[in-house]
Amino acid sequence: MITRFxxxxxxxxxxTRDLWQVYVSTLAGIIRRGRRPRGELAxxxxxxxxxxxxxxxxxxxxxxxxxTYEACLQLSTVTGDFSQLGMQxxxxxxxxxxxxxxxLMLATRVGAGIAAEIGSMKVTEQVDALRMSGVLPxxxxxxxxxxxxxxxxxVLSVIGGTVMYLAGGLTAKYSFGVNPNLFFxxxxxxxxxxxxxxxxxxxxxxxxxxxxxxxxLRARGSSEGVGxxxxxxxxxxxxxxxxxxxxxSAAALFVFGGDL
Amino acid sequence: MITWIGxxxxxIADEIGGIVVMTWQVLRAVIPxxxxxxxxxxxLYKMGNRSVPIIVLTAxxxxxxxxxxxxxxxxxxxxxxxxxxxxxxAILREIGPILIALMFSGRVGANNTAELATMTVTEQLDGLxxxxxxxxxxxxxxxxxxxxxxxxxxxxxGDLVALNGASVVGHWMxxxxxxxxxxxxxxxxxxxxxxxxxxxxxxxxxxxxxxSCYFGVTVKGGAVGVGRxxxxxxxxxxxSIMLLDFFITYLST
Numbered sequence: 001m002i003t004r005f006x007x008x009x010x011x012x013x014x015x016t017r018d019l020w021q022v023y024v025s026t027l028a029g030i031i032r033r034g035r036r037p038r039g040e041l042a043x044x045x046x047x048x049x050x051x052x053x054x055x056x057x058x059x060x061x062x063x064x065x066x067x068t069y070e071a072c073l074q075l076s077t078v079t080g081d082f083s084q085l086g087m088q089x090x091x092x093x094x095x096x097x098x099x100x101x102x103x104l105m106l107a108t109r110v111g112a113g114i115a116a117e118i119g120s121m122k123v124t125e126q127v128d129a130l131r132m133s134g135v136l137p138x139x140x141x142x143x144x145x146x147x148x149x150x151x152x153x154x155v156l157s158v159i160g161g162t163v164m165y166l167a168g169g170l171t172a173k174y175s176f177g178v179n180p181n182l183f184f185x186x187x188x189x190x191x192x193x194x195x196x197x198x199x200x201x202x203x204x205x206x207x208x209x210x211x212x213x214x215x216x217l218r219a220r221g222s223s224e225g226v227g228x229x230x231x232x233x234x235x236x237x238x239x240x241x242x243x244x245x246x247x248x249s250a251a252a253l254f255v256f257g258g259d260l
Numbered sequence: 261m262i263t264w265i266g267x268x269x270x271x272i273a274d275e276i277g278g279i280v281v282m283t284w285q286v287l288r289a290v291i292p293x294x295x296x297x298x299x300x301x302x303x304l305y306k307m308g309n310r311s312v313p314i315i316v317l318t319a320x321x322x323x324x325x326x327x328x329x330x331x332x333x334x335x336x337x338x339x340x341x342x343x344x345x346x347x348x349x350a351i352l353r354e355i356g357p358i359l360i361a362l363m364f365s366g367r368v369g370a371n372n373t374a375e376l377a378t379m380t381v382t383e384q385l386d387g388l389x390x391x392x393x394x395x396x397x398x399x400x401x402x403x404x405x406x407x408x409x410x411x412x413x414x415x416x417x418g419d420l421v422a423l424n425g426a427s428v429v430g431h432w433m434x435x436x437x438x439x440x441x442x443x444x445x446x447x448x449x450x451x452x453x454x455x456x457x458x459x460x461x462x463x464x465x466x467x468x469x470x471x472s473c474y475f476g477v478t479v480k481g482g483a484v485g486v487g488r489x490x491x492x493x494x495x496x497x498x499x500s501i502m503l504l505d506f507f508i509t510y511l512s513t
Contacts, residue, residue: 055495062502063358066509070353088333096329104362108494112370116487123483223381223486227374230490234366235314242359246321249328250433 022138022214026146029139040144048110048145049152056160059105060098064164065171067097072176082176086183089168095193095252096200098161099153100245103204105160106153107237111212114145115233118216119226127217142213146206153205154198161197196252203244211236275474275496282474285396286404296402303406307368308413314367315360319418322359323425326350331434343436344444347426352419352449357457358505360418361464364411365497369472372403373493376476377486385477395477404469411465415458460508467500 068089075082118141121127127137165184172178212233219229330346376399379385385395423445430436475493479485 055499059499059502062506066354066506069509070349074349092329096325104359105498108362108366108498109491112487112491112494116484116491120484120487223483224374224378226483226487227371227378227490230487231366231370231374234370234490234494235363238363238366239314239318242318242321242325246325246328249325253328253332253433 018218019211019214022142022217023210025136025138026142026210026213029136029143030147036140036144041148044144044148045152047113048106048148049155052106052109052152052156053159055109056102056105056156057163060101060160060164061167063097063101064093064167067164068168068171069175072172072178076176082172082178083182085172085178086169086185087188089183090165090186091188091193093161093165093168094189095196096245096249098164099157099197099200099204100241101164102157102160103153103201103208103241104238106149106156106204107208107241108234110149111208111233111237112230114209114212115216115219115230116226118142118213119219119229122217122219122229123222123225137217138213142209145209145213149209150202150205153208154201157197157201192252192256196248200245200248203248204241207240207244208237211240275492278478279471279474279496282396282400282477283470286401286470289394289397289401290405294397295405296398299398300402300406303402304410307372307403307406308410311364311367311410311414312417314363315414315418316421318359318363319356319421320425320428322355323347323351323422324429326355326422327426327429327434327436331430331436335434335436341440341444342448343430343434344426344441345448347430348423348445348449349453351422351426352453352457353509354457354505356419356422357415357461357464358501360415361411361461361468361501362498364407364414364465365468365472365494365501368407368410369468369497370490370494372407372469373472373476373490374486376473377479377489380477380479381482381485400473400477403473404466407469408462408465411461411468412458415461419454419457456509456512459512460505463504463508464501467504468497471496471500 068085071085071089072082075085118127121141127141130137130140169180169183172183173180215229215233215236218232219225326347327343330350331343334343334346379399385399388395388398427436427438427441427445430441431438472493475489475496479489481488
């Protein structure tokens, strides 16, 4: 029992250290402008951004509809006053749900994709071939994905948040007859909410490819190893998003003195 | 452009059709219930017990987040008595089941696809067929049953942990009394809200199970194919969780 507990503790700390090393060497790779294939950044932005667009629109649209529906349902049984609904909804979408749910969806879609790709290259020894020809795998593979993911998570969060807000407004109108002028009211939105939106989207966008790339580079064995790496990337990515969300929300609460 | 749209439509139709066929095969295999009990117990342990730590951690932070989001508004109104209302209602009906199902799809669904896909590419499924054992009967049915049971069980645990997370965060970060918070939960949350979330998670479990098994069984190509299958499986699970969530909420009220 104690051995098992100690073993998992050692594994955990070793994993954290390796993850940190991947992160630092990615940053170093950006600064020192390591070698990467021409046009790779654009290709990754297409693979991460454009390819996820429909997925993000569908999932966030439906979750926006559900959330407004539930809120309306509860309000109609308790007070019947819908005047605060839209204002509170946009505040929550901008400061939390927009970037976080987009990033959770991207952690499954993009994180699994990156881990599967890098993991297959690792087990077919393409990563070792890169290293042999004097190219750092992190510069070549992770840096372009890191940059593309940061940009595209921000863009997709804006799109996802907008879709969520519009879908919520339409649900409120057609299911509960809430006046759209009342719903689409930006009175409670402050600059700090937008700032929080940007900070969260950037943090998630940085975390997802690092975790996924780390899991991909750790893949061992053959097809089983790739499957295991992809699973670990999905779990690690989603968990990182939830932890970052918690930390950033709590930090914002302290910075703005409870007036979030 | 048109070729691309056509190809994407054909691929999605192919996947949906395959998932429906898989559902039909699973249903036909359980109508006179013949389940391999050893395989079922193994999967129940592997999918349930081994996922408890990650589910508990996720649920705790998710619950805390809900208080962090609703807390400042409630405090500004000075109505801490309803602090548990917003947070608890959101946790029990939406955030709890959805987040736990997403983590479950990552932890168990993806793992399941990887396992079945590895068995497929190493031709173990063909081996079973050669021994005239139906792979759906032997491998898929116990997994589907295990995932449906275990996601419900994990959602029950997760909901309770999330409510505790909400009160811990409310106490340490927003100075809301323990007693106020728990009274507020007890006064505003009905058993119906809890059951609504549990009912959803039952169907989420089925959707995750069927799509993860489908992509595992139909994989092509070696290691690259396995990675791609896991990716497709988690995406399909996420989409079906969101769609099911909407339709169940809409139809059950």
